[in-house]
Amino acid sequence: MSKHLTHTKDLNKEEILQIFSMAREYLDEKKREDLKGKLIINIFFENSTRTRSSFEIAAKRLSADVVNLDVAKSSTSKGETLFDTAANLDAMGPDAIIVRHHRSGVPKILSKYVRASIINAGDGAHQHPTQGLLDLFTLIEVFGDLEGKKIAIVGDIRNSRVANSDIELLTRFKAKVLLVGPPHFLPKTPLPKTYSLKEAIEFADAIISLRTQTERHKHPTFASLKDYAQNFKITKELIKDKNIYIMHPGPVHRNIDIDDEVLADKRSLVLRQVKNGVAVRMAILKHLIREQ
Numbered sequence: 299m300s301k302h303l304t305h306t307k308d309l310n311k312e313e314i315l316q317i318f319s320m321a322r323e324y325l326d327e328k329k330r331e332d333l334k335g336k337l338i339i340n341i342f343f344e345n346s347t348r349t350r351s352s353f354e355i356a357a358k359r360l361s362a363d364v365v366n367l368d369v370a371k372s373s374t375s376k377g378e379t380l381f382d383t384a385a386n387l388d389a390m391g392p393d394a395i396i397v398r399h400h401r402s403g404v405p406k407i408l409s410k411y412v413r414a415s416i417i418n419a420g421d422g423a424h425q426h427p428t429q430g431l432l433d434l435f436t437l438i439e440v441f442g443d444l445e446g447k448k449i450a451i452v453g454d455i456r457n458s459r460v461a462n463s464d465i466e467l468l469t470r471f472k473a474k475v476l477l478v479g480p481p482h483f484l485p486k487t488p489l490p491k492t493y494s495l496k497e498a499i500e501f502a503d504a505i506i507s508l509r510t511q512t513e514r515h516k517h518p519t520f521a522s523l524k525d526y527a528q529n530f531k532i533t534k535e536l537i538k539d540k541n542i543y544i545m546h547p548g549p550v551h552r553n554i555d556i557d558d559e560v561l562a563d564k565r566s567l568v569l570r571q572v573k574n575g576v577a578v579r580m581a582i583l584k585h586l587i588r589e590q
C-alpha cells in the first residue's frame with residue numbers, strides 16, 4: 299500500500315472500501331483518540347474553504363495535533379523554494395503533510411523527498427483525490443452498488459481536478475459516466491459526451507455539477523458566466539420531479555451552476571458531500587498514518 303495519497307490510483311478498491319467502512323463509523327461526529335500524539339501539517343498554496351477546514355476538523359476529531367501553515371506569512375515570500383519549505387516542515391516530524399498547489403504534480407514530487415505521508419488536497423487541474431473519494435462515498439451511500447448507475451458530470455471538465463478524480467473512481471466502480479458541457483470544456487477522452495444538459499438530465503441518476511474554473515483559463519471562454527448559465531445551469535424547470543441527485547464539490551456559483559431552488563431541494567446532496575468529507579478524510583488520515 300502507498301503511504302501517500304497523491305492520486306486516486308494510490309488506493310486499490312479494497313483499500314477504498316475499508317476506508318469507507320471506517321468513514322461510516324466516523325459519521326457520528328464524535329471525538330476519538332485514534333491519532334493522539336500524531337502531527338499533521340496543512341500547507342495550502344491556493345485558497346480553500348471546504349478542504350482545508352475539513353482536514354483540520356478530521357484531524358482534530360481524531361485527536362491529532364494540527365499546524366496550518368499560513369503561506370501568505372511564510373518564508374515563501376522571502377524566496378524559499380517549495381522543496382525547502384517541505385523539507386524544513388518534514389524535519390519537524392509530522393506524520394502527514396496535506397498540500398494544495400496550483401501546479402499539477404507538486405504533491406507527487408514532494409512525496410519523493412519527505413518522510414511524512416503526503417496527501418494531495420488539489421494540484422492544478424490534475425487531481426483532487428479526497429474530493430473524488432467523498433463524492434464516491436456519497437454516491438454509494440444513496441445508491442449502494444454503483445454498477446450501471448448513470449452519472450453525468452457537467453461543466454468545465456477539462457480544467458477540473460475534481461472531474462479527473464471522479465471519473466477515475468466512478469469508472470473503476472463501473473458507473474456509466476457522461477460528460478456534459480460546451481466543446482471547449484470537454485476533454486479528449488473515449489467517454490461519452492454531450493453538449494445538451496437536457497439530454498444529460500434525461501440520462502442521469504445523479505449529476506455532478508462543476509464550477510467554471512476561470513482561474514485556469516488562458517483566454518476568456520464566455521462573454522460572462524451568465525451566458526454559460528443559459529445552457530448549463532441546473533434548474534427546477536429542467537429536473538422537474540425526476541428522481542435524480544444533484545451534487546457539486548463547491549464552491550458553487552449560485553444561479554450559474556445550479557439555481558437556488560435546486561440547491562434547497564431535497565435531491566441536492568451538496569451539504570451531505572461536505573459532511574461526508576470530514577468522515578472520509580478522518581478515515582484517510584487513519585488509513586495512511588496508522589501504517590507508518
Ligand code: CP
Nearest residue numbers: 346347348349547548
Ligand atoms: N471542494 C473544494 O475543493 O473546495 P475548496 O476549494 O473550498 O477546498
